[in-house]
Amino acid sequence: MSTYSFLDCAASLTSDDATIDLGYGAAVADEGITFAAAGDKNTMTVGADGEGMHSLHADKSGAVTIRLLKTSPANAKLMNLYNLQAGNSKKWGRNTITFNHSGSGDNGTASLCAFRKKPDLKYAKDADIVEWVFDAIKLDTKLGEYQ
Template sequence: MTTYSFMNFNATLDGPGGVISLGAGAGVAEEGFTIEFSEDADTMKTGADGTPVHSLSASKAGKLTLRLMKTSPTNALLSAMYNFQRTSPANWGQNVFTATDTVRGDVYTCQLVAFTRFPKNDYAKEAGLIEWDFNAGIIDPSLAAGL
């Protein structure tokens, strides 16, 4: 399949304080989502004689960035969830983020997710966007799994 549409993208943030739908209809900005790992899976060293050795990192940690329109009602939901989770360490870092592209078959499951900070908020001539950043302890990706 050669066609992509954000309309086929579904995402949720599930954790203490609620479940929030973050896909189409949530007021996601044009720039959308970014999911990235914190470090490389492989480190290679080369010996004096040119022999290489690979080291596989066990880390699956990474970062999620969600960009919402300034006027998105989802900002209020995330704000309430953030404030609730800050009330106790028992609530912190317990979120699960899932994202799927139902047509392409892409699936991301992120566990042990925490807000990094409350987002900055600019007031300017144009509305702009609000960026929510999260740290994820474990990211399990699968691209085009359903194809």
């Protein structure tokens, strides 16, 4: 029997200006961390006579969404980094986000990441989660195997 647990998740954002822990222990929300490809890898074209072709795209871009509890100390670190990088184009788009799930061997690397925008902040009866979205020029993921 295989078992999944977020206890086995390690994630971090690194740049020239900071290293921020985003894995287990960083007050990650139940919704977790998402690595998502931005575009399709293929375009299928079918001609008038019914013959077709596939076009393989070199695009490896994507997005990483990190969802933290409102009370996570990582929010302040990310906001400070956002403000620093947004004020200097030489620092923008140079973050790397890595993820590793030791229980399965799953891993992901998002390179040349930029903050998409400041997160939306909601103040209500119950605290909300804070979603940080990063656009990545290169997104590489690998699924491991549960043992």
